[in-house]
Amino acid sequence: MADNEQTDTTVTGPDDVPAMNDLDRKVTGEFSGYTVRKDLVGKVKGNALVPSYVLEYLLGKYVTTTDWESVRAGVERVRAILADNYVHREEANLIQSKIREKGRYQVIDKVQVTLNEKLDQYEATFENLGISRVVVDSATVKKNPKLLVTGIWCMCTLVYAYSGDPKDVPWRLHRLMPVQMSHDDRENYLAMRSRFTAGEWVDLLMQSVGFEPALFFERAKLLHLVRMIPFVERNYNLIELGPKGTGKSHIYSEFSPHGMLISGGEVTAAKLFVNNSSGQIGLVGYWDTVAFDEFAGKTKKADRALVDIMKNYMANKSFSRGRNTMQAEASMAFIGNTSHNVPYMLKNTDLFEELPKQYHDPAFLDRIHYYVPGWEFEQIRSEMFTSGYGFVVDYLAEILHNLRDVDYASKYEKYFALSPTLSTRDKDGVRKTFSGLMKLIYPSGEATMEEMEPLLRCAIEGRKRVKDQLCRIDSTMTEVDFSYTRAGSPDPIAVHTVEEDDYPDLYWRGRSVSAGSVGNDAVKQPAPPVPAAGSSSGSGSSQPTKPSEPAKPMESAKPALSRIERAAAAAKAGHLDFSEGRSGVSYNRLFGAYVAGAKRITLQDPYIRYSYQARNLAEFLETVYDYTNRADEVQVHLIVGQADDQLIDQQIDNLDQLKTTFGPMGIILTYEFSTTAHDRFIVTDTGWRISLGRGLDIYQRYDDKNWLNPQLRRQNLRQIKEFSVDYRHVGE
Incomplete structure (x- = not known):
């Protein structure tokens, strides 16, 4: 049977029960109870x-x-x-009453403990229940030290015992049980792992974090696993910047009781590292991963002293606030949104451009081990969530927590050697990422050369993305060769980032193209063998190269016109009439030459209300995308009539979806509703005004329910309605 063929082995359950596939049956059989x-x-x-x-x-x-x-x-x-x-805040009084009337009651709430020095006792505050000063015994606090930091979710049995003393708190904590696994099942976990192929195991991990693996390509799966490395690798520093809605913070807020997600603007040195007044260690002393949400934002400000402490901690695993030097093991993840697409950032600034000024600092950024390309993740859709079986997350989180004691950073060295030009920090970033991926996919530490190679390339790519951008920011930073060699071969294999191959001229803007870098049309050598895990997508292209070979100078010649320039040159003023029923008409033919090279476009069409009309708008935006420069963002402003009450919600949902979809592509859609708009036209900042008799609604009905119908993808196969178009250039 061919590799891409699959047999239908699903078993349908009754009613609304999802079918189980082979992986589900294997998972539930091997890991019964987990x-x-x-x-x-x-x-x-x-x-x-x-x-x-x-x-x-x-x-x-x-x-x-x-x-x-x-x-x-x-x-x-x-x-x-x-x-x-479970205690809802608005029902706190009702639950308090139940505790009083029944004398004893179990609650699920987030509990935080503080030391009352005056009374020499620990006291708990229940976040949703709204009660505080509940006495907690020292043994419970020693067993669960995170209670003293930001609190943890617990199942608690509370007792109400009123003593008559108005100064006394009537609430008594009878029992506290943290919501997390308490034992290390690593031996059984490793034994069960040996019964799965690498591909099955990666899919199991994807399902465990809630995603349907069948909807993700292998590179996307591997990048999702990189997001998990801070939970399995000590003192790992990761950054992910990308568009909104791609699930950047999901894994840090929902996945593990050993992780803490905080807003980037809410952290202080005392909260993160140590409180000088009390001497109490901060978040880094209690959590495996501290993730900073909403970390990006040029206008945000950060305490310079905090940044300096962070730099020292990220480099040396230690920190000091004027007293003793302390150490901790927490990994750090910095996640934030980008405002521009990749080619725009490469042309105008760098891939770190959204960071606050205090963090847009080479010394800080050089401590980052991996830059996750957030723009490669799709917008999260409901169908991406799985109905299959995965590990109970606190079970998996506990396994990963205990695997932090293991180090697989040097496992690749019997098969591969990194370029000697890499700095110590470059090598640390590669080694730690490789170690984390090994612990996730091959937790026993045993893997073949073919299985390790995609993980190594993925690790190199993430650090390369950091270093290449540092060389843009700091001209004194020395460029290095991100390549490796296989055992027994003298030929270096260069690793590229995807954006380097997609936009070579922009990526190396202002510098000579690095040795081994390739453009879109370059001939690539075959990539290394792909293991069963399908992790081959762990890096951009790779090919044998000689890193020391100097780049050849470009021959001087008159630059040829680009495709967009040629299209713009073909635009002519005039009038066109189209008769009913003809075909061969597309938006590219009607509008391509006239929007070519534009950066601001205004479209007025009062009748974009139904879903099929929103699809017309989507196809117009595709034309704009095809005929404008990807290194420039294009502002498209729509003036539209507002639908009636029955359709308004769907109209807004459609327009917002188009904004979300095309924004990361560099097409920035905005819209406004007008009650007076009647004419239909397109105006560009290049001077063209196109009057549209029917607006974008030029096509007759066709079968749009059949996805095999080529008319869905080829406008020139559709029949049109009768309409006319006028093209006029300002000043003519």
């Missing part, structure tokens, strides 16, 4: 504002079977527990 069907989280969550790992903790206790009736019964049990025990 897996859960991932779509159940959404079914039980309701309006409970709790992390997924809290819900999966409960599901892992009551829904670990594949028997459909047992699953339904377990889900109902978990729903009942949430309904009875």
Whole structure:
């Protein structure tokens, strides 16, 4: 059977129960008791504002079977527990009353503990329940030190005992159980891993974090795993910048009870490192991963002293605030949104451009081990979430927590050697990323040369993206050769970032093209063998090269006109009439030459209200994309009539979806509603005004439900309505 053929081995369950595939059956068989069907989280969550790992903790206790009736019964049990025990803030008084009337009651809440020095006792505050000063015994605090930092989610049994003393707190903590696994099951985990192929294991990890692996290519899967490295690798520094809505913060907020997600603007040196007044260590001393959400933003300000402490910690794993030097093991993840697409950033600034000034600092950025290209992730859609089986997340999180003790950084050295030009920090970044990926995909540390190579290339690419941008920011930074050699071969293999190959002229703007770098039309040598995991996509292109070979100077010649310039030169003023029923007419033919090279376009069309009209707009934006420079952002402003009450929500959803879809491509769509707009026209900043008799709605109805119909993709195959177009250039 061919590699790309698959047999249908799904088993259909009753009613609305999703079918189980081979992987689901294997997972539930080998890891019985540690897996859960991932779509159940959404079914039980309701309006409970709790992390997924809290819900999966409960599901892992009551829904670990594949028997459909047992699953339904377990889900109902978990729903009942949430309904009875989870504390909603608006129901805090009701729960307090239940505790008083029953004398004893179990709650699910986030609990934080402080030391009351005057009374020499620990006291807990229950976030949603709204009570505080609940006495906690020292043994509980010693067993769960994170209670003293930002608090943790717990299942607690509270007792109400009023003593008559108005100074006394009537609440008594009878029992506290953190919502997380308490033992190390690593031995069983490694034994079970040996029964899966690498490809199956990667898919299992994808399902465990909630995504449907069948909808992701191998490179995307590997980048998703890179997001997990801070949980399995000590003192790992990662940054991800990209468009909104790609799930950057999801894994740090929902995946692990060992991770803490905080707003980038809310952290202080005392909270993050050590409080000089109390001497209490901050977040880095208690959490495996501290993730900074909304880290980007040029206008944001950061405490310079905090940045300096962070730089020292990220480089040396230690910090000091004027007293003793302390060490910690927390990894750091910096995540934020970009305002521009990749070619725009490469042309005008750098890929770190969105960072606040204090962090847009070579000394800080050089401590980053990996730059995750957030622009490569798709916008999260509902169908991307899996209904298959994966690990209960607190089980997997505990395994990864314990694997932090293992170091696989040197495992590749018997097969590969890094370029000697790499700096110590470059090598550290590559080694730590490689170690993290090994622990995720090959947790035993055993892998073949062919299996290791894609992971090494992925590790090199992420650090290369950091270093190449540093060379833009700091002219004194020395460029190095990001290549490696295979054992027994003298030929270096260069690793490129994807954006380097996609936009070579912009990537190396102002510098000579690096040795081994290639353009879009270059002939690439075959990539190294791909392992079963499908991790070949861990880097951009790779090819044998001689790093020391100087770049050949370009021959002086008159530059030829670009395709866009040629198209713009073909635009002519005039009038066109089109008769009913003809075909061969496309937006590219009608508008391409006239929008070519534009940076600002105004489209007025009062009738973009129905979904098919929104599709017309999408196809117009595709024409704009095809005929404008990708290194320049294009502003497209739509003036449109507002739909009636029955359609307005759908109209706004469609327009917002187009904004989200085309924004990362450099087409910035804005829109306004007008009650007086009647004429239909296009105006460009290059001087063209196009009067549209019918606006964009020029095509007759066709079968748009059949995705095999070529008319969906080829406008020139559709029949048109009768319409006319006038082209006029300002000043003519």
